[in-house]
Amino acid sequence: MDIGMGVNESHLNSSMDASAIVGIGLLVYTFYVFRLVRSLPWLRLHNASSRSNSFTKNGPLQIFVFLGSGGHTGEMLRILENYAPTLMNNGCTIHVGYSDNASKLKFESFAKSSIDKKSGSIHAVKYYEFGKAREVNASIFESIGTVIATLYTSLLHVLTIRASLRSKPHLILLNGPGTCCILALWFKIWEILDFTTSDSSNMVYVESLARINTLSLTGKILYYLSDMFVVQWPQLSEKYPRAKSFGVLT
Amino acid sequence: MPIKTIFVTCGATVPFPQLVEAVLSPRIVEELLNLGFKRIIVQFGRNYRESFTQSINVDQSLPPSQTYLGFNGDPVHGFSQGSSGKLEIIGFEYSTRIQDVIQENADLVISHAGTGSILDSLRLGKPLIVCVNDTLMDNHQQEIADQFASSNHLWACLPRVDDVVQCLRRSQTERTEPFPSAYNRNFEKALEDLAYGTSN
Numbered sequence: 240m241d242i243g244m245g246v247n248e249s250h251l252n253s254s255m256d257a258s259a260i261v262g263i264g265l266l267v268y269t270f271y272v273f274r275l276v277r278s279l280p281w282l283r284l285h286n287a288s289s290r291s292n293s294f295t296k297n298g299p300l301q302i303f304v305f306l307g308s309g310g311h312t313g314e315m316l317r318i319l320e321n322y323a324p325t326l327m328n329n330g331c332t333i334h335v336g337y338s339d340n341a342s343k344l345k346f347e348s349f350a351k352s353s354i355d356k357k358s359g360s361i362h363a364v365k366y367y368e369f370g371k372a373r374e375v376n377a378s379i380f381e382s383i384g385t386v387i388a389t390l391y392t393s394l395l396h397v398l399t400i401r402a403s404l405r406s407k408p409h410l411i412l413l414n415g416p417g418t419c420c421i422l423a424l425w426f427k428i429w430e431i432l433d434f435t436t437s438d439s440s441n442m443v444y445v446e447s448l449a450r451i452n453t454l455s456l457t458g459k460i461l462y463y464l465s466d467m468f469v470v471q472w473p474q475l476s477e478k479y480p481r482a483k484s485f486g487v488l489t
Numbered sequence: 490m491p492i493k494t495i496f497v498t499c500g501a502t503v504p505f506p507q508l509v510e511a512v513l514s515p516r517i518v519e520e521l522l523n524l525g526f527k528r529i530i531v532q533f534g535r536n537y538r539e540s541f542t543q544s545i546n547v548d549q550s551l552p553p554s555q556t557y558l559g560f561n562g563d564p565v566h567g568f569s570q571g572s573s574g575k576l577e578i579i580g581f582e583y584s585t586r587i588q589d590v591i592q593e594n595a596d597l598v599i600s601h602a603g604t605g606s607i608l609d610s611l612r613l614g615k616p617l618i619v620c621v622n623d624t625l626m627d628n629h630q631q632e633i634a635d636q637f638a639s640s641n642h643l644w645a646c647l648p649r650v651d652d653v654v655q656c657l658r659r660s661q662t663e664r665t666e667p668f669p670s671a672y673n674r675n676f677e678k679a680l681e682d683l684a685y686g687t688s689n
Contacts, residue, residue: 300684309502313605321671325680348585408684441683448604449629451636467683469676472636485676486669489608 271431278430278439281463281481299330299362301409303400305369306335306342307416314448315414316349317489323353326410330362334400338369338418365403367396369418389421397425404438411442413465415457419444423464439466446470446482448489454479492577494528495521496595500603501583504534507648508620512599513544518569518576520654524661528577530594532587538565541580545569591615597660599653602630602645607637611668617643618656641666 304319306312319326327333333350337343343366350364370389377385404411411426413419426440444465446458451472454462462468468482476484497512499505509531511517521529533541545567564581584590587606591598592613599618600606610617619634634645644659646652681687 302684310603310605317608317671322677322680325677408686410680410684439683443680443683448608449633451629451632467679483679485673485679486671487608488671488673488676489604 270434274431274434278427279463280466298407299332300326300328301332301334301404301407302326302412303334303336303404303410304412305414305419305422306337306346307414307419308337308339308342310447310449311415312337312342312345314445314489315412316345318412318414318445320349320353321488326412327361329360332363332365332403333361334365334367334403336367336369336396336400336422338371343368367400369393369396369422371418386421389418393418393421394425397422397429401426401429401433405436406438409438409441411440412445413442413461414445415447415455417457419457420460420464423461427464441466443467443469445488446475448472448487450475452478492527493525493596494530494594495526495597495599496530496532496591497599498532498587498601498606498609499534499537500601500606501534502603503622503625504537505601505620505622505648506537506540507622507624508599508601509533509537509541510544511620511648511650511653513569513578514650515569515571516650517653517657519571519573520657522571522573522576524657526576526596527574528579528594530590531578531580532583532590533580535582538580538582541565542567545578545580588613597657602634604633607633607643611637611642612671614667616660616665618653618660619643619645620648620653621645623647642668 304315306315335343335346337346346364350361370392371385413423423442423444426442430438430440442461442465444458444461444467446469447455448471450458450470452474454470454475458468458470462479462481468479469488470476470479470482470484471487471489473484476482495512497508499508512529512531531541542565545565546569547565547567549566564579567578567580569576569578588609591609595610595615597618598610598615599620600610602619602621607617607619619637621630621634623631634643637643638645642665644656644663644665646656
């Protein structure tokens with residue numbers, strides 16, 4: 240009889256423990272589902288900009304740009320130049336990601352020639368080197384290796400950049416190629432997991448000017464991850480409801 | 490009186506021999522001289538210097554200096570003799586200052602259909618003929634050229650002598666639409682709203 244009671248009690252205790260764990264688990268689960276729903280731009284019921292913070296952020300802008308090589312770098316620099324008063328205003332910090340040295344050199348000469356002319360001053364430029372997600376003409380097996388290496392190094396960079404952007408006005412500007420997807424994925428994953436802040440990543444993707452009727456592969460992925468998805472030709476914004484078109488920005 | 494100059498650019502990535510051969514052909518040289526052009530500057534691209542030098546009469550008497558016209562890229566100087574005069578030819582592989590070359594020298598530009606080269610000319614307000622490299626597969630060149638041509642910002646053609654001659658003639662009688670500015674207040678505002686959380 241006693242033994243029977245003992246068994247029943249311990250059974251009761253363990254089931255209470257279990258329900259407590261399940262309860263906590265459910266809370267955490269709900270919390271993250273809520274963050275997930277809130278963080279994924281394409282799940283939002285309202286448009287991206289309606290998810291604003293209740294307060295207006297002050298202070299110098301922090302921007303992260305990824306220079307994707309060749310034509311991507313060229314277009315990104317044109318956008319920076321055309322929107323310099325907004326993007327490179329007084330005391331801002333520019334975090335520059337690149338995967339080829341030519342892009343870094345281009346940015347350095349761009350910074351020298353364009354920024355000095357403007358009245359505003361840049362507080363700092365910081366460089367981050369990223370591996371290429373995929374070499375042109377790489378086989379699938381080669382690609383898997385480079386993707387894994389890029390995943391790891393970009394995770395470390397993204398954490399550093401996130402810490403710099405944290406609680407300050409910030410923008411992340413991306414325009415391709417593939418490495419952007421890995422970056423965007425890390426930024427979104429940390430936006431969801433990092434419960435210490437409710438900052439949005441503020442990711443802006445600008446599709447290449449060469450894309451008139453179809454999105455690039457990077458564009459198709461970033462369409463779901465970016466907070467603002469911009470195309471440069473109206474044909475594409477008709478096809479993709481989330482895409483905004485402001486004409487040729489480059 | 491500035492020398493009436495046409496600038497031809499093949500882009501940085503791949504050479505475009507069909508375009509260079511077309512613009513240096515006797516028929517087009519003759520056409521350019523008839524239209525009053527005295528000089529052609531050709532950015533011919535990587536690994537094409539030897540072929541380029543062989544296809545022109547190299548002129549050692551012209552200044553070989555790097556700084557002549559103010560661009561880098563080790564220019565080759567020469568000329569082509571037409572029935573009504575001499576067309577001065579300057580060729581170089583590539584320059585980091587292509588925009589300066591266009592701005593300072595070009596009265597007309599003939600470009601491959603890459604977006605970077607198209608923007609270089611249109612942003613500087615230069616009349617532009619675009620030649621589509623139809624040997625390249627799947628890089629959107631035809632699509633890009635058609636898009637810009639349909640809104641009358643440039644004249645598009647294939648790198649065939651007849652097509653180029655036709656575009657050259659059109660460029661002397663027709664006007665293209667000015668290219669709108671890249672500045673868009675709504676885009677700027679969207680960036681500000683996102684960055685500072687100021688919407689609504």
